[in-house]
Amino acid sequence: MRLNEQLSSLRKIINYRVFNSIILIILALILFGIFYQNIRPQTYDIELFSIANKTIRSPKTIIDEEKTSEEKKKAAAQVSKVYTFQTDQVQNRVSLMNSIFDFVEEAKSEDAKSANKEQSKKDNLTAEDKLLKLKENLTENVSEDVTKSISDDSFQTLLAASDDQLDHTRSVVLNNVQAVLNKKIRNNQVDAAKTTVVNQIQQSNLSKSLKLAAQELAEYAIVPNYIYDEKLTKEHRKQAMKAVEPFKILQGQVIVQEGHIIDRDIYRQLKLLGLLKTNSSIKPYIGLAIFVILIISLLAFYAAHARISQEEKQNRLVMVSLILLCSLALMKLVGAMNHLDIPGIEYAFPAAMAPMLIKILLNDRVSYLLAIIIAACASLEFHDEIADTMNVEMVLYTLLSGASGIIFLSNKNQRTGIFKTGAFIAIVNILTLCFLILIVNGQFTNREFVYYLIFAVVSGLLSSVLTMGLLPFFEASFGILSAMRLIELSNPNHPLLKKILTDAPGTYHHSLMVANLAEAACEAIGANGLLARVGSYYHDIGKTKRPQFFIENQMSIKNPHDRLNPDVSRDIIIEHTTDGADMLRKYKLPKEFVDIAEQHHGTTLLKFFYKKAKELDEHVKEEDYRYPGPKPQTREIAVINIADSVEAAVRSMNHPTPEEIKNIVHNIAQDRLLDGQLNECDITLKELEVVKKTFCETLNGIFHSRIQYPN
Template sequence: MEKIQQQLMKIRGLLDLRIFRVLLFLVLGLILYASMFTNVKPEKMDLRLFSIANQTVRSPVTISDKESTEKKREEAEDSVQDVYYMKKETNENRVDLITSIFDAASEVKKELQDQVNASTGTAQGQEGGNAGSTPSDKEIVDKMKGKLTEEVTRSISDSVLLALVSSSKEELSVAKDVTITAINTVMNRRIPADEVENSKRLVEEELKLTSMSSQLKAAVIELGRYAVVQNEFFDLEATQELREQAKESVEPAKILQGQIIVEENQLISREVFRQLELVGLTDNQQSTLPFIGLALLVMVMVIALYYYFHELKVSGDMKQNYLLLFSIIFILSIVMLKGISLLQQFEFSDLGYLFPAAMAAMLIKILVDDRLAILTTIILALCGTILFSENITSSLNVNIGIYIICSGLASIMFLSKQNQRMKILQAGMFVSLVNIIIIFALLFINNGHYNAKEYTFYFGGAFTSGIIAAILTIGLLPFFEAGFGILSTMRLIELSNPNHPLLRKILTEAPGTYHHSIMVANLAESACEAIGANGLLARVGCYYHDIGKTKRPQFFIENQMNIENPHDRLPPQTSKNIIVAHAIDGAELLRQYKMPKEIVDIAEQHHGTTLLKFFYHKAKQNGNEVREEDYRYPGPKAQNKEIAIIGIADSVEAAVRSMQHPNPEQIESLVKSIIADRLQDGQLNECDLTLKEMEIISNTLCETLKGIFHSRIEYPEITKQKVKQA
């Protein structure tokens, strides 16, 4: 492990240089590109017209098939029947025309009768001459033609006109009714152009059944046939509209990604070859577009990671530590992702659901922070969509992407509070549950039909993924913590175990210091949590902050029980050196035990460069020439909030413990004066505490101290004696 740590230290040293950091990101980009290269590389296949396909070929892309779309639209347009409309006014006009002809015949008949009557009367008045002459057929016809239009007279024979006028009034009335009825009956039906002759015959057949003279029957039959005309006409506008609607209703034809174009051992016909050409599988020159697309995607991923680390608000050493740690976890995840995806070549489909997607998320969440864990999960999901493309080049498996994102986010959410090892196993169970729900949700959304064996496989894969992620996280966590010296929450919990050798050393060699450390830990933890700092780090740091006192425990007042204070016999300079040494000795001892840097910093910095006022003033009272700098701790000053709060809590606890029966007012006054003194002395200048946070810290410390040093009931003397006897 030491050799590994040394190698990691060398690499971290290189990462201090910007060129090596950029080089590391380039390496990550190359690893990403190489892992997905074969999944976007178009396959070279022997696909010739009229040859037999030696394998099943699927479309690598989704593309519109314009030729098929146009063909379907033409078929839809041709399937639309012509629209015809019935012109009802035609029926009315033809009936009115025939009615007019009969009316004209009645008028001519009346006029001729009047003419005959007039002629008869005139003849009788002249010498009892002959009766009036009867009009000739030509005269009758001419009179009828004068009543009708030229078009009608051209279409109707003279015999019809003569027969109508020659009939009696009663016969003419019956003939008119019969003819109009027959015409109405036939013309109320649709009569297209090719049915006109049949409709004429229908009128003729109906009029033949009537009982009238043969001459009149022939006339009305001719009139009936003349009256029947086409009343159904082609509606060009409506037909065009329907054809347009039919064309628009046709969905654009598409060849979908993953769609089978030709089956194995199937003939590559012209239509199949056209589709293969359309998706680019017959192009002998390999397209560079998939490689450009992959390069752009990888570039976005790497830039996102670079921006995150560039904006990360931590020290330079910690940033390089995090970068190297992330790189190892990320590369390990990509290798696992690629390894599982390669098994698809052996016809094992859907193995991507076995990938422990939550492992990287949990490790980075615990060792770094939530934001990087979320970003890593998103990048792994994008990689998964390409790597698990089910042997379909240039395709994306969106289901796997959704699965990885949900799995990773579930683990991050579950580990939001406590990160104990048992919590990781619980997180794995939670992730397994989420995985199962997500897989079945995707299966049901896709409306797939699966048997019990397949459902069992999906269930087992989802469950196994979460458990393996938890096991790998628990197994790899100690390696990363030890190798990178990272102080995780779980490491802090382990360091807080009272059985730790250093804590047992304090307890046995300096019990007063141990009790003091516990009290300071309570104060510092509550103050840190009040302002959002790391309360657990403050507590554990307090346990070890005075470890240096174990070297000379009797020189510190909390360990001086029933003994004389040795400082009373020592010069102030010597006493100062002994007291100041506990911070230096403590840091040295912690380094020997390879304690985390954060704990060492607390032991070294919790006093900052404060002045040992008691010994300073004692030296001045002795009449010696003393400098204030000679009676200060060597520092450095507190570099973060937790150390600053521990220093304040350390002073406050010691000061309050030295008071006889402190009341709340005295406690508040003392706390505020100590904080003010620290501010005025510049001890808080190098940490990022704000004045508002200082006020919160003051109030929190006062509340905690009031709870510790609350007033107690004074027992009566008799009770005291009983207590002593007991």
């Protein structure tokens, strides 16, 4: 029993949704089990300060946040404090000294005015009044508390000085203060700056008392002008920290060499990478589950939206799942050979096998979907012996290999074409490997390069060989009528075709003509032209049982129907559809051919014998003279239905003109339409017009006018 027949038996027990769900769940569990080992994090039982018994490499690239933070702190610490030179401070301090001298002069001038009015006051009282007045003015008009910082002796010395002496003292103080403040002075340099200004004033030609006063004023004027800028310093340190590149532990990087001590830093890195048994993570398993769900979802979406019957959807889902599992089994087999230490052995994986099988058995859309799924799976399987990593190069190699198999595989799908496709795949594999090697500037020995090229060729050829080997199994198991199978069945040496040719040559010629018409029309409306052609070869196989009762085989004999009752003739004619179906089943030909044999006349009326019977008995029922059907269920059978009658009608005419052919085609097609023969197939009125036009063009080419040659 074929696999699709067993599935049909299961469908009687389980409904469509449950059946599909079971298939997808089983496939999901198998996929998870296949790649579980590949993504399982490799952990080690290691203690701090123990000796490593093997070299451990990083399975992934990860940022070491702790190390990065340390490096940022170091970079920030290396940034010196930022100081700003406050130029306005020079002018402020000089202005302050000027103000002090101005208030001294003001106090002296007011004292002079009051002296003219009150001649009786004593000089010592006048000096005290002047000092009090000066200090009062300074307190009220100067923001700084100058009176507490500068001694009364200095103020009294300035008040007692003459105008010339005061001006000279002002000049000495201002010049020296400005000269010192024009230089950068930090907090820790203030004392040195004050010493400098005192020494410079000491060298002036002022009197001793004025020097002391000037020195005290100058010392007070000297303040830090090169100030620490905390905000700017923080900004510079932030920039320095931003400039630090994140410290990364790279995939494949050696964490510890065999025989070395596991120190604290190494132990921390192992813990960060999840390589210690004490801190294993479930994240890889969650990731694999998401990956499997994504694959299953894509297959479920295809199964749900394919415009085919529910039964066919289930058959296709099972077939695609089996082909995917076959490809993954080969992938695991090749992956298991990695321990042989043969360079590039993973490139021998026949990545194009599954996409090619699906293209032959189904269509391009599903084959591209499977190519993508297999490429994604290859990234997990071929991970360079580092657990829970991805091999992006293998993804690209597998995807291009699978896609090239789909592209180069001809729609005719002859067996020789599959082998040619294998050669093309090998070339694409070689070019892909050269690209991958050169783009990363890889360093490979000549021996490794030769191995890579050999395995690239093996992948292409193995894909074609396995496709050829597995194709008959899937065709037979699922009853798939592939283009290759159709081409094989079109071989004239097939026993049934030879039987038609020898027993019913007229029917054989008629079948060839119908095949030409049906193929051209089906291709014009987007139906399966090859199926229509090859199916037409066999559609009248039932006539070989009684070939002489069909007019195309009555070459030099009288029509036997002239001697028979209409009901007998009716039975003989009608039985050629059921006889043909039985013969096709006996020879185990595809179900599509059986359907064509049974449905190519639908339930049409045998008008000639019905009218003949009507003449003998008016009470004859029309339905007794109709074919049993069923009516055409597909566009291909509908086209064959019309082509069968059109070819017979046109062939019966002598030198038909294009106009006569057009009328015959139109009338027959219209008769089928009005008789309801096309009600159960999905052919549209627009497509029917295209079919009629194609029939006319083909028949005009066959029955064109010929030149009359003289005898």
